Amino acid sequence: MSIKKIREQTGFSNSTISRVLNGKAKEFRISDKTTRAIVAAAKKLKYRPNILARSLRLQKTMTIGLIVPDIRNAFFGELSWRIEELLRGHGYSTILCNTNEVPENEEFYLKVLIDRQVDGIIIAPIHTREWKDLHDIRRGTEIILIDRIFYDTDIPWVTGDNLKAAEALTSILIKKGFKRIAYLGGTSGTYINSMRFQGYQNALKAHTLPLIDDIIQFGGYSVEAGEAMMQNLLKADPDIKAVMCVNNLVFQGAMKVVQGYELTTSNPIIMGAFDIHPFCGIFKRPLACASQNLEKMAQAAVSLIVNRIQGKRMRKTHLILPIRVESHRFR
Amino acid sequence: MSIKKIREQTGFSNSTISRVLNGKAKEFRISDKTTRAIVAAAKKLKYRPNILARSLRLQKTMTIGLIVPDIRNAFFGELSWRIEELLRGHGYSTILCNTNEVPENEEFYLKVLIDRQVDGIIIAPIHTREWKDLHDIRRGTEIILIDRIFYDTDIPWVTGDNLKAAEALTSILIKKGFKRIAYLGGTSGTYINSMRFQGYQNALKAHTLPLIDDIIQFGGYSVEAGEAMMQNLLKADPDIKAVMCVNNLVFQGAMKVVQGYELTTSNPIIMGAFDIHPFCGIFKRPLACASQNLEKMAQAAVSLIVNRIQGKRMRKTHLILPIRVESHRFR
DNA sequence: ATGAAAGCGCTAACAG
DNA sequence: CTGTTAGCGCTTTCAT
Numbered sequence: 058m059s060i061k062k063i064r065e066q067t068g069f070s071n072s073t074i075s076r077v078l079n080g081k082a083k084e085f086r087i088s089d090k091t092t093r094a095i096v097a098a099a100k101k102l103k104y105r106p107n108i109l110a111r112s113l114r115l116q117k118t119m120t121i122g123l124i125v126p127d128i129r130n131a132f133f134g135e136l137s138w139r140i141e142e143l144l145r146g147h148g149y150s151t152i153l154c155n156t157n158e159v160p161e162n163e164e165f166y167l168k169v170l171i172d173r174q175v176d177g178i179i180i181a182p183i184h185t186r187e188w189k190d191l192h193d194i195r196r197g198t199e200i201i202l203i204d205r206i207f208y209d210t211d212i213p214w215v216t217g218d219n220l221k222a223a224e225a226l227t228s229i230l231i232k233k234g235f236k237r238i239a240y241l242g243g244t245s246g247t248y249i250n251s252m253r254f255q256g257y258q259n260a261l262k263a264h265t266l267p268l269i270d271d272i273i274q275f276g277g278y279s280v281e282a283g284e285a286m287m288q289n290l291l292k293a294d295p296d297i298k299a300v301m302c303v304n305n306l307v308f309q310g311a312m313k314v315v316q317g318y319e320l321t322t323s324n325p326i327i328m329g330a331f332d333i334h335p336f337c338g339i340f341k342r343p344l345a346c347a348s349q350n351l352e353k354m355a356q357a358a359v360s361l362i363v364n365r366i367q368g369k370r371m372r373k374t375h376l377i378l379p380i381r382v383e384s385h386r387f388r
Numbered sequence: 389m390s391i392k393k394i395r396e397q398t399g400f401s402n403s404t405i406s407r408v409l410n411g412k413a414k415e416f417r418i419s420d421k422t423t424r425a426i427v428a429a430a431k432k433l434k435y436r437p438n439i440l441a442r443s444l445r446l447q448k449t450m451t452i453g454l455i456v457p458d459i460r461n462a463f464f465g466e467l468s469w470r471i472e473e474l475l476r477g478h479g480y481s482t483i484l485c486n487t488n489e490v491p492e493n494e495e496f497y498l499k500v501l502i503d504r505q506v507d508g509i510i511i512a513p514i515h516t517r518e519w520k521d522l523h524d525i526r527r528g529t530e531i532i533l534i535d536r537i538f539y540d541t542d543i544p545w546v547t548g549d550n551l552k553a554a555e556a557l558t559s560i561l562i563k564k565g566f567k568r569i570a571y572l573g574g575t576s577g578t579y580i581n582s583m584r585f586q587g588y589q590n591a592l593k594a595h596t597l598p599l600i601d602d603i604i605q606f607g608g609y610s611v612e613a614g615e616a617m618m619q620n621l622l623k624a625d626p627d628i629k630a631v632m633c634v635n636n637l638v639f640q641g642a643m644k645v646v647q648g649y650e651l652t653t654s655n656p657i658i659m660g661a662f663d664i665h666p667f668c669g670i671f672k673r674p675l676a677c678a679s680q681n682l683e684k685m686a687q688a689a690v691s692l693i694v695n696r697i698q699g700k701r702m703r704k705t706h707l708i709l710p711i712r713v714e715s716h717r718f719r
Numbered sequence: 720a721t722g723a724a725a726g727c728g729c730t731a732a733c734a735g
Numbered sequence: 736c737t738g739t740t741a742g743c744g745c746t747t748t749c750a751t
Contacts, residue, residue: 113743
């Protein structure tokens with residue numbers, strides 16, 4: 058009951074007040090005197106519009122939901138930050154949700170966001186295929202996949218060229234002369250892991266190196282998983298010299314184990330991983346690193362969803378971004 | 389127009405449908421037959437309530453805003469995750485906002501959240517005193533400060549015992565025999581920096597060590613700040629042996645510089661810092677670390693705000709949590 | 720045991 | 736140039 062207060066103060070009708078307060082005074086040729094009176098009253102009464110009421114009336118909330126699998130992961134931290142910033146520039150608020158890699162949470166938040174009438178959802182999903190009951194709950198809500206995507210879906214998406222990057226990353230290690238390169242992977246069956254493992258395989262094949270089961274693991278995307286996988290690996294092959302990690306968290310977990318191991322054995326291990334750019338500076342050791350451009354990825358996702366919401370059809374709705382691969386302190 | 393659809397299907401009135409769908413069938417002694425018919429129709433039509441409409445009517449949104457200064461910082465990542473999880477248990481959704489250490493963003497989000505009628509806001513503020521225009525915009529919204537707090541405020545808060553922890557952390561380095569201990573601090577005038585610097589000073593004084601201006605800096609809380617401060621420090625004192633960092637990001641920045649420096653000079657530098665627990669495992673070097681218990685902090689904040697919203701007055705509205713201090717690989 | 724009607728605060732179509 | 740009216744979808748008071 059806030060426009061109402063202004064009405065009581067000024068005597069003007071709701072519509073006139075609404076128009077003035079939404080900057081449509083000119084458009085409706087409302088007199089200067091009226092405009093000034095209303096603006097003054099609004100100021101005096103510290104008027105703030107009720108967004109709920111406006112959204113209900115307008116049937117749009119100017120809000121986007123962003124669902125990420127692990128907000129503790131700095132990768133998603135940066136991605137969220139960039140997306141939020143860009144969306145704000147377009148006038149949208151962002152509701153950030155963290156599923157913590159739990160599929161049930163994903164379904165929960167998808168529903169919550171749709172029930173809240175968000176205009177769109179950007180999601181890095183845990184699920185590996187289209188949610189079967191999505192059609193039931195989705196109103197007009199636009200959805201975009203980011204980073205982790207589905208094969209065969211009409212849902213627009215943007216991701217990195219994980220296949221090529223994993224191949225390049227593995228090749229770096231191969232060219233350094235390593236013939237046994239371990240792979241510490243994410244959850245089996247997920248898009249990211251599949252692509253990166255495929256790239257790893259491609260690199261081995263290109264250099265006619267064999268695939269060695271004992272030094273390949275798919276344990277998940279967390280620090281704990283990385284720790285466990287590295288421990289297993291050292292049991293399976295105490296003499297391993299090169300390790301490729303599926304992401305930054307697995308790398309962190311693996312490094313914990315490696316550091317301890319090297320102290321006792323002085324057997325140096327060369328590591329390669331995705332998105333460990335922040336670590337490249339703070340370790341003395343050689344590192345091979347595939348760095349995704351999160352600025353570009355955020356831009357692509359935001360542009361996709363904003364355009365969809367505004368009803369614009371676009372040429373490309375499925376984007377694969379290049380990933381930079383480089384080595385640090387090698388040789 | 390969704391209850392409406394069920395009405396058209398079943399012939400029952402809005403009120404009855406609303407009651408059944410909100411589990412109040414028993415309370416209003418609605419017949420089993422009616423109840424079943426409505427539930428069946430809702431299911432068939434995939435009914436989902438419009439949260440906007442409900443919130444507008446109920447004058448509460450069951451939503452809490454969480455404002456953090458830097459979501460890329462894993463410290464706030466974990467804190468956000470825990471708070472969100474706990475709030476969900478209480479039936480609240482969380483809207484996470486990231487101010488990126490920019491004061492204008494903080495004011496913006498505060499307004500946005502209040503305009504959206506959130507029931508409460510948990511905030512780790514950038515500002516160092518109560519927002520002067522808060523009273524104007526705040527409706528009934530409950531507000532809680534976390535981690536970074538204000539002196540002299542009625543706003544409830546929860547934070548760690550930064551003073552004591554900084555003192556203990558510094559003492560560890562002193563007891564190792566260091567007499568010149570540098571301090572790389574956060575933004576001057578902020579609560580966290582003030583308390584931690586005071587603790588540092590207290591430790592020096594307790595051991596009758598002098599405060600040396602040249603090796604004390606207040607550059608901010610970011611990785612970049614840490615990097616810059618460490619570079620300055622090495623210029624000021626190329627022979628420095630012990631450094632205390634105000635937080636994990638400053639530590640990361642400083643470490644980048646230290647690693648390079650040590651490679652060329654073989655002058656080992658001992659580091660101490662707040663909330664670098666995740667790093668303790670992955671470095672071979674000795675580290676002194678003050679670790680906050682984010683689970684406890686999240687619990688305290690959530691319990692504070694939920695109780696306030698429910699109108700319960702509590703005994704303690706200003707909480708200081710203990711911080712664990714420990715050293716790794718020392719000696 | 721159920722329904723009619725009011726109203727949360729806002730905007731827009733229509734009317735003048 | 737401004738006002739009247741309807742309605743977004745929901746819950747609740749009051750009535751029967």
